[in-house]
Amino acid sequence: MASxxxxxxxxxxxxxxxxxxxxxxxxxxxxxxxxxxxxETLAWEVAWLPQxxxxxxxxxxxxxxxxxxxxxxxxxxxxxxxxxxMRGYPQRGRFTTFLVAFMLAMLGLVLSDNLILxxxxxxxxxxxxxxxxxxxxxxxxxxxxxxxxxxxTGAGALAMLxxxxxxxxxxxxxxxxxxxxxxxxxxxxxxxxxxxILVLAGAFTKSAQFPFHFWLPNAMAAPTPVSxxxxxxxxxKAGVFLxxxxxxxxxxxxxxxxxxxxxxxxxxxxxxxxxxxxTDLKQVLAYTTIMALGTCVMFLGSPVGSEGGTxxxxxxxxxxxxxxxALYKAALFLAVGTIEHSTGIRDLRLLGGLRKPMPLTFxxxxxxxxxxxxxxxxxxxxxxxLLYTAGFLPESAPYAVWAMFAAxxxxxxxxxxxxxxxxxxxxxxxxxxxxxxxxxLWVGPLTLGIAGLVFGLQPQFAFxxxxxxxxxxxxxxxxxxxxxxxxxxxxxxWLSLTTLATAVLIFWRRKAVFGGFGRxxxxxxxxxxxxxxxxxxxxxxxxxxxxxxxQSGIQRRYILIVFxxxxxxxxxxxxxxxxxxxxxxxxxxxxxxxxLALLVxxxxxxxxxxRTRFLAxxxxxxVGTCTAxxxxxxxxxxVAMTQLIVETLVTVLVAMVLLKLPDFSKEIWPSRAIRIRNxxxxxxxxxxxxxxxxxxxxxxxxxxxxxxxxxxxxxxGHGRNIVNVILVDFRALDTLGExxxxxxxxxxxxxxxxxxxxxxxxxxxPTKPSEKARQPDATEGAA
Amino acid sequence: MEPIIAVVVGVLMAASVYLMLSRNxxxxxxxxxxxxxxxxxxxxxxxxxxRGMTPLIAPNAALPEPGVANALPQALMLTAxxxxxxxxxxxxxxxxxxxxxLKTVDTDAMRAAEPDNGIGEES
Numbered sequence: 005m006a007s008x009x010x011x012x013x014x015x016x017x018x019x020x021x022x023x024x025x026x027x028x029x030x031x032x033x034x035x036x037x038x039x040x041x042x043x044e045t046l047a048w049e050v051a052w053l054p055q056x057x058x059x060x061x062x063x064x065x066x067x068x069x070x071x072x073x074x075x076x077x078x079x080x081x082x083x084x085x086x087x088x089x090m091r092g093y094p095q096r097g098r099f100t101t102f103l104v105a106f107m108l109a110m111l112g113l114v115l116s117d118n119l120i121l122x123x124x125x126x127x128x129x130x131x132x133x134x135x136x137x138x139x140x141x142x143x144x145x146x147x148x149x150x151x152x153x154x155x156x157t158g159a160g161a162l163a164m165l166x167x168x169x170x171x172x173x174x175x176x177x178x179x180x181x182x183x184x185x186x187x188x189x190x191x192x193x194x195x196x197x198x199x200x201i202l203v204l205a206g207a208f209t210k211s212a213q214f215p216f217h218f219w220l221p222n223a224m225a226a227p228t229p230v231s232x233x234x235x236x237x238x239x240x241k242a243g244v245f246l247x248x249x250x251x252x253x254x255x256x257x258x259x260x261x262x263x264x265x266x267x268x269x270x271x272x273x274x275x276x277x278x279x280x281x282x283t284d285l286k287q288v289l290a291y292t293t294i295m296a297l298g299t300c301v302m303f304l305g306s307p308v309g310s311e312g313g314t315x316x317x318x319x320x321x322x323x324x325x326x327x328x329x330a331l332y333k334a335a336l337f338l339a340v341g342t343i344e345h346s347t348g349i350r351d352l353r354l355l356g357g358l359r360k361p362m363p364l365t366f367x368x369x370x371x372x373x374x375x376x377x378x379x380x381x382x383x384x385x386x387x388x389x390l391l392y393t394a395g396f397l398p399e400s401a402p403y404a405v406w407a408m409f410a411a412x413x414x415x416x417x418x419x420x421x422x423x424x425x426x427x428x429x430x431x432x433x434x435x436x437x438x439x440x441x442x443x444x445l446w447v448g449p450l451t452l453g454i455a456g457l458v459f460g461l462q463p464q465f466a467f468x469x470x471x472x473x474x475x476x477x478x479x480x481x482x483x484x485x486x487x488x489x490x491x492x493x494x495x496x497x498w499l500s501l502t503t504l505a506t507a508v509l510i511f512w513r514r515k516a517v518f519g520g521f522g523r524x525x526x527x528x529x530x531x532x533x534x535x536x537x538x539x540x541x542x543x544x545x546x547x548x549x550x551x552x553x554x555q556s557g558i559q560r561r562y563i564l565i566v567f568x569x570x571x572x573x574x575x576x577x578x579x580x581x582x583x584x585x586x587x588x589x590x591x592x593x594x595x596x597x598x599x600l601a602l603l604v605x606x607x608x609x610x611x612x613x614x615r616t617r618f619l620a621x622x623x624x625x626x627v628g629t630c631t632a633x634x635x636x637x638x639x640x641x642x643v644a645m646t647q648l649i650v651e652t653l654v655t656v657l658v659a660m661v662l663l664k665l666p667d668f669s670k671e672i673w674p675s676r677a678i679r680i681r682n683x684x685x686x687x688x689x690x691x692x693x694x695x696x697x698x699x700x701x702x703x704x705x706x707x708x709x710x711x712x713x714x715x716x717x718x719x720x721g722h723g724r725n726i727v728n729v730i731l732v733d734f735r736a737l738d739t740l741g742e743x744x745x746x747x748x749x750x751x752x753x754x755x756x757x758x759x760x761x762x763x764x765x766x767x768x769x770p771t772k773p774s775e776k777a778r779q780p781d782a783t784e785g786a787a
Numbered sequence: 788m789e790p791i792i793a794v795v796v797g798v799l800m801a802a803s804v805y806l807m808l809s810r811n812x813x814x815x816x817x818x819x820x821x822x823x824x825x826x827x828x829x830x831x832x833x834x835x836x837x838r839g840m841t842p843l844i845a846p847n848a849a850l851p852e853p854g855v856a857n858a859l860p861q862a863l864m865l866t867a868x869x870x871x872x873x874x875x876x877x878x879x880x881x882x883x884x885x886x887x888x889l890k891t892v893d894t895d896a897m898r899a900a901e902p903d904n905g906i907g908e909e910s
Contacts, residue, residue: 559894560808567804587790601791604824608802611817624820627799631824634792635864638836639856643864647827650872654820661879665813665886674810682808690801693825697793697832705835710859714851717844724844726851730862742866749873753880 019087022100023080026107030076033069040069041469043482047117047181057178061117066473070327071114071245073470074237078334079107081448085338086229088444089345093227099139103230106132110238114245119168119178123161126210126242130157133239137226146225152536156219157209164206164246170199171253183253184480190253200254203246204263211243211297214271218532221290228344231286232337235293237330244300244326251304251319252480261305262401268302269407271295276414280514281522285340285350285422289333292376292418295411296329302407303391307399308479315483317397320475321390327471328375328387328456335372335452336422339365342445343426348435355426361438364446366427371453373423375460377416377507378500383459383466385500388412392496409499416507421514564685571688578695585702597637604630617662625655642727792832799825812882812892819878823871827864834860 039046049061064072083103090099109128116122131154138150172178174193183190190196207213212220220240224231234240247264254260272295279291303325306318342365343358344350359366375384391412395405431438440446459466476482510517554565578584593601607626614620628651636644674682713730721729731739799821806818834857842858844851886892 557898560810563807591788591790593788593791597788601795604795605798608799608821612802612805620817624817627821627824631828637838639839639841640861641841643861646865646868650868654872654875657876657879661883662813664883665892682805686801686805689804690797693800694793694797697796697829698790700833701789701793705857707857710857713858718849726842726858727861730858731865735862738866742869745870746873749877753877756880756884
């Protein structure tokens with residue numbers, strides 16, 4: 005992917021100008037910091053579908069502002085970075101549009117007040133991320149990864165929508181603001197468990213929690229700026245955001261806390277083990293991202309505490325980790341992008357010695373990995389301190405702190421690996437001579453790395469202005485932290501130091517440890533990715549099977565389905581609606597009428613039985629003529645006349661055409677079984693139609709419309725033949741349509757019969773059975 | 788009279804469905820011709836059947852005599868007859884041209900648009 009495009013291509017102006025959008029939004033959101041830090045909720049609303057309670061409503065509170073600042077702040081660096089990184093890529097405009105659309109969708113998601121609106125933005129991020137992951141659409145891996153992300157998160161989102169509908173039903177409103185104002189009753193609602201399970205399905209798929217984690221590493225097929233954005237501050241954090249947003253409404257119960265803690269812990273430990281088995285830098289970062297998401301989910305399962313009592317350290321820790329992870333992960337992804345951009349590779353086994361040619365990228369990486377590992381003085385240290393402090397609390401799950409410890413050790417080892425392997429040691433054997441890129445490449449990672457250090461040295465701003473207000477939104481009340489949140493317990497402090505020491509030990513013995521992890525992982529019977537393949541192959545097989553059954557390509561089978569449906573549908577309706585009416589009296593009919601009716605019915609049967617075309621044509625003619633006579637007897641001479649003329653024409657036409665067609669002498673008549681099957685379908689249709697007609701004629705005919713025509717024929721249509729007046733006056737447009745159909749049929753028939761070039765038709769003549777090419781099965785999705 | 792015609796319509800429908808299920812294009816066209824008769828009679832009988840009284844208005848009257856035949860189904864049928872004639876005529880020409888091109892009237896053998904994908908089919 006890195007080679008093959010023109011590197012000297014100009015950077016289009018719009019790619020630079022578009023950076024102004026997130027910068028301006030970031031500045032605008034910054035002006036809201038004082039308000040939300042004071043516990044205010046800013047709201048803005050326009051009615052959208054008021055009759056359904058759906059409003060275009062946005063709210064800004066501590067939680068949504070933290071996310072909005074991350075989205076716009078990191079988005080600015082991402083757009084700046086990609087203006088350089090994507091130099092010479094095809095379809096730059098498309099890329100920029102997708103990225104900006106994704107950013108706005110993500111912003112809409114975190115600012116939505118209405119649940120339905122939130123769902124709409126949620127799905128917009130799914131769709132735009134599909135486009136971004138599959139941006140390199142000529143690469144099959146990227147296409148598969150994009151589809152996988154779309155299907156996994158889309159399926160979860162559908163479950164989430166169902167949960168939202170139930171939630172809105174239970175709360176009596178779809179507005180989050182109104183729900184948060186009176187959250188108490190939801191937990192006792194009979195649908196509470198269903199709501200939680202459905203909403204968690206959405207959040208866990210989006211935030212790549214075990215066992216839905218597999219789509220995230222595959223999504224690394226996206227261009228690196230996209231990975232940096234989607235997997236640091238945005239897309240995958242949406243699930244974490246949703247859980248945080250709904251914690252005041254649904255949280256605090258055993259179901260909520262135990263599920264979140266357990267799923268988060270498994271995800272964090274499992275993914276940090278996997279992270280160390282990878283050699284592709286982006287894959288290492290992808291798995292550490294899953295670890296971070298698992299950590300956030302695990303601590304969102306903390307007890308919410310209570311107003312006036314001790315505030316929840318766990319929720320504050322989770323919010324802190326959202327910020328910390330966004331800062332260092334965006335920096336690291338961008339640094340990896342820079343390395344890839346200048347060396348053309350990102351394999352840890354090949355990289356080395358980049359410290360000298362790329363000093364600024366090295367500095368940024370060291371800063372970011374320090375925060376990732378949780379070295380003292382960085383904000384990462386404060387975050388880990390909070391996580392451990394929360395884990396040691398008596399109300400936390402007993403395994404939480406040890407799961408956190410295991411994950412943190414492995415992540416610190418991964419951080420060491422990322423900082424050391426590409427930069428120290430021998431110079432790499434890379435396709436390109438490594439050198440520092442332009443300022444647009446390194447300014448982002450360096451600024452974000454420095455931010456991690458500044459927040460670590462001066463934690464007051466970040467905590468008081470951003471993190472505590474965000475945690476307050478999650479808790480649902482204004483918390484009071486008795487101790488300084490950035491000076492945790494002594495146990496936590498010593499555990500942090502133990503974490504670093506263990507990580508160094510693991511890194512020192514990395515060959516043995518990583519190899520052991522690799523062997524253990526390879527023994528797993530089934531990975532999520534393989535399970536996805538199995539399911540997709542199953543879906544394809546089912547689709548192929550039912551297509552073969554229903555879409556057989558055989559005309560009479562289609563007709564069979566249509567008529568069987570008609571017959572059964574009518575019959576079932578008649579029975580269900582109890583609409584079967586038998587005639588109460590013997591029908592009054594003259595001998596002539598009886599004979600005509602019998603003649604029609606008998607001729608229809610003869611048409612079926614006829615083994616010569618001549619007999620069939622004759623009996624068809626009898627049916628038409630006798631029908632015309634019935635019309636004549638029952639006061640419809642116009643219809644009878646038309647019918648006679650048409651019948652004559654039809655008989656002549658049929659006779660003419662049949663002269664050119666083969667007779668029935670070589671006909672292969674269907675087997676007995678098929679005849680019985682067809683007969684049964686035909687009988688069902690016939691009997692059902694008769695029963696419908698009996699039911700209809702049991703009622704006196706509704707003549708209101710006819711009476712209107714009778715009244716207005718003379719004054720309105722100036723005619724005394726009511727049928728004619730209806731045709732040429734009241735329903736003149738229908739008659740025009742009828743004539744048009746006749747004309748089109750005539751022209752089309754003429755065109756078919758016209759002598760002339762007929763090559764096009766011949767080209768589609770079917771091949772002989774022996775030459776038939778087998779159609780490839782519709783198993784595209786499984787490939 | 789209506790119940791008799793209702794049965795006749797049912798017989799016509801059954802016969803036309805049976806013919807249309809045939810794999811012979813000619814028999815399919817016969818079914819198409821029969822089904823339009825069935826549909827016309829169905830419309831006719833739904834509006835009620837009245838003997839002899841044509842829906843006409845006498846020269847010096849404003850309204851028809853009470854109890855004349857229902858004019859509306861007749862108008863609808865006139866449209867339907869012409870359209871079904873057009874469709875039938877076109878189907879006939881199509882069958883003729885199909886035979887000219889493919890040298891068969893067996894619909895099972897006409898697989899240019901949807902080639903046989905190897906799934907077996909009874910005769």
